[in-house]
Amino acid sequence: MAETVNAPGATAATSAATHWHQRSARPGGHGARTRTRTRTLRVRTSAVLVAAVLLAVIVVPLLFPLDQQAVDLAAKLRAPSLAHPFGTDEVGRDLLLRCVYGLRVSLLVGVVAAFVATVIGTAVGALAGALGGWADRGVMRVVDLFSSVPHLLLGIFIVAMFRPGVWPVIISVALTHWLSTARIVRAEVLSLRSRPYIDAAVSGGASRWRVAVRHLLPGVLPQAGLAAVLMVPHAIWHESALSFLGLGLPAHEASLGNMVNSARSSLLAGDWWPTLFPGLFIIVPTLAVAGLAGVWRERINPRRRSELML
Secondary structure, eight states, rough: OOOOOOTTHHHHHHHHHHHHHHHHSSSSSSHHHHHHOOOHHHHHHHHHHHHHHHHHHHHHHHHHHOOOOOOOOTTOOOSSSSSSTBBOOTTTOOOHHHHHHHHHHHHHHHHHHHHHHHHHHHHHHHHHHOHHHHHHHHHHHHHHHHHHHHHHHHHHHHHHTOOOOOOOOHHHHHHSSSSSHHHHHHHHHHHHHHHHHHHHHHHHHHHHHIIIIIIIIIHHHHHHHHHHHHHHHHHHHHHHHHHHSSSSOTTTTTHHHHHHHHTTHHHHHTTOHHHHHHHHHHHHHHHHHHHHHHHHHHHEEETTHHHOOO
């Protein structure tokens, strides 16, 4: 029989590779430490960005009031400089101030709409999961029906029934984004219903209402809170898209979507700053919020660390 002959150094290389993989797989190995450092850096960066955004939208309007109707045609489309760090727009307004004011509107829409949508979704999902039977099937068919329509299309239909403003956008976002929360909460309630302590509470004579309020609802709050945080970036993008289409805020008010829309002609002429900075004010804060929400999701569901719901 032919013997297998290892090449010089092959055994040592194989042993070294095996040792390295085993060391990386250990809880305290190099791979785990690298993941921990990466996660820590992501959390700190996201936290700093979120803190900077909150500080800007709170402090800047107090220090620098903005006249929405102000126009200075002598200063239109000036490139970024010390006087105007982000430059000026097509009618001479300071882009830095308008970006901050636009971000404040986007955050207002995002937070309020996410809260309203989470309340609706949690109530609907908890009701469907707790009742079960025909009530569960009927509620989920309604959810499926609304889910079959694209969010933006349904949002356009809702906003078109009102005059442009902040509250129609909030209503539009809230009424189109509660569906995913309802699904998540319903699944969590169905999982909790099979737990032994729920059976013990029912056997002890507790009513469905008491079981739902005392046992089921506290169990779904972490998932509902995570869904609310993850909904904020969705709401910001939704508001920006509606404003870009001319269906959100009035054209003269500071809105990131309005600013990107009005800067299209400037971009074609070679003036890049009226488009770049409002776009960054949409992308960076939403990524920061999503980064913090991703870490929260890892903590409450460690088995799905690689997933980030956006």
